[in-house]
Amino acid sequence: xxxxxxxxxxxxxxxxxxxxxxxxxxxxxxxxxxxxxxxxxxxxxxxxxxxxxxxxxxxxxxxxxxxxxxxxxxxxxxxxxxxxxxxxxxxxxxxxxxxxxxxxxxxxxxxxxxxxxxxxxxxxxxxxxxxxxxxxxxxxxxxxxxxxxxxxxxxxxxxxxxxxxxxxxxxxxxxxxxxxxxxxxxxxxxxxxxxxxxxxxxxxxxxxxxxxxxxxxxxxxxxxxxxxxxxxxxxxxxxxxxxxxxxxxxxxxxxxxxxxxxxxxxxxxxxxxxxxxxxxxxxxxxxxxxxxxxxxxxxxxxxxxxxxxxxxxxxxxxxxxxxxxxxxxxxxxxxxxxxxxxxxx
Ligand code: AQP
Numbered sequence: 001x002x003x004x005x006x007x008x009x010x011x012x013x014x015x016x017x018x019x020x021x022x023x024x025x026x027x028x029x030x031x032x033x034x035x036x037x038x039x040x041x042x043x044x045x046x047x048x049x050x051x052x053x054x055x056x057x058x059x060x061x062x063x064x065x066x067x068x069x070x071x072x073x074x075x076x077x078x079x080x081x082x083x084x085x086x087x088x089x090x091x092x093x094x095x096x097x098x099x100x101x102x103x104x105x106x107x108x109x110x111x112x113x114x115x116x117x118x119x120x121x122x123x124x125x126x127x128x129x130x131x132x133x134x135x136x137x138x139x140x141x142x143x144x145x146x147x148x149x150x151x152x153x154x155x156x157x158x159x160x161x162x163x164x165x166x167x168x169x170x171x172x173x174x175x176x177x178x179x180x181x182x183x184x185x186x187x188x189x190x191x192x193x194x195x196x197x198x199x200x201x202x203x204x205x206x207x208x209x210x211x212x213x214x215x216x217x218x219x220x221x222x223x224x225x226x227x228x229x230x231x232x233x234x235x236x237x238x239x240x241x242x243x244x245x246x247x248x249x250x251x252x253x254x255x256x257x258x259x260x261x262x263x264x265x266x267x268x269x270x271x272x273x274x275x276x277x278x279x280x281x282x283x284x285x286x287x288x289x290x291x292x293x294x295x296x297x298x299x300x301x302x303x304x305x306x307x308x309x310x311x312x313x314x315x316x317x318x319x320x321x322x323x324x325x326x327x328x329x330x331x332x333x334x335x336x337x338x339x340x341x342x343x344x345x
Contacts, residue, residue: 010152012185016045017151019052019092019142021210022069023061025220026076028293029198029208031300032264033157037192039081041155047087048149048325049077051318054092054099055141058134059123059211071314072304076221079303084317092145094322097329101144102137104336105170108177109140113166119159143167147184148329155190158197159207164189178339195264201235204253219293221301228297229290232258237282244278246270255282258289265292 018038020030041047051073056066070091082089092098114120117139124131134141142163146154147170154164164187171184200206200217208218219228236254243249249256262285263273277285307314337344 010185011182012150012152014045014153015149015151016041016047016153016155016190017050017146017149018155019050019055019145020073020077021052021056022066022073022091023056023059024069024210025222026073027198027208027210027221028219028261028297029157029195030210031080031221031297032193032195032198032261033159034155035077035080037155037190038077039083041153041190042081042083042087045153047082048151048328049082049087049089050145050325051077051089051091052142052145055138058132058138070318071308071311072222074314074318075304075307076300078307078314078317079300084321088321088324088328089317090321090325091318094319095148095325095329097148097326097333098141098144100333101148101329101336102141104340105140105143105147105174106137108170108174109137109143109166113169114139116162117166118162139163139166140170143170146187147171148332149325150185150332151187152185153188153190155192158191161189161191180339183335183339193264194269195260198261199253199257201231201257203236204255204257219297221297221304223297223301225294225298228293232286232290232293235286237286242274242278242280242282242285244274246274248278258285262289262292265289265296 018034020026020034026035038047038049051070053066053070056069074089074091077089078084114136120131120136120138123135143166146167156164168187171186175181175183198208200208200212201219202214202217210218212218216231216234219231223231235258237258238252238254240252240255242255242259243252249259259273259277260270262277263270266273277288334344
């Protein structure tokens, strides 16, 4: 977890916001890096969780596939313990305040800031000219998602840290440019757990991603026990046995990734996991890892599938969440318009 800010206490009520894109099957990376940490935060914070379907549109989405993925992600979040009565779960497009605030932030953020975003470079690849402009300004919409609610804490995986720093810069510049100290809070990222950056099963130097063309690169929350076991069995490794301490991971990204996943799934640190499995051959370890992954994920998959039997109920939950989200953001957006000098009723 990143260290809490030592600056003056924020006048804003602690509020959690986080989002996830419905761009395919959720992966073990999404789960260990983000979703698993979301439910426990409900005890101490008011939480707003969002299926960010407008972010997904930054690359082409088949409409039927997008609708289905949105419901699947919502079902996964409920199966992972999000309480939709006490907290808010909705899909982004149900609250147009995000898109409106994102436009204002397009006018606050600087080209140089966005040009530095590594995720854009990775996703646009070598053909930047052909990337959508939405993909370029994605971090501004992400800042708007959070700041439309004046959320103070954002639980994410390591890969989103740079975008959150940009959201902080946008909040600070807005507050300074319009001389409205503390109008937007300075956001704290919450990067929690042992596996903050889960890597591909095929390449330990590449992030596990739901949009990776190879399904063998990731474990999906919808995978069956047999699929999980097969993917782990085929995961890339090296010829050595597992090291007995963390220093032994140098130059062995695949070994580090698999052990980190095992530690996270069994709720222990990498060091304690190594005291159990250090020195083992990959074949034996992979069997232990597959058993741990199946034991952990099977109840979630079963509950997700049960929830998906009633898609109309999922749609109702998302719509109700959207209404509650709008009720929170509407007065903040009104203040934003007034601050900017936009005439409104
Ligand atoms: N490999 C990962 N390890 C740890 N955390 C991860 N997250 C994503 N991948 C990993 C975290 O999951 C949350 C939701 O991510 P997202 O769907 O908004 O977008 P993303 O980060 O771009 O995730 P993907 O899976 O790679 O999606 P695609 O393929 O569509 O781009 C975030 O908190 C993220 O940090």
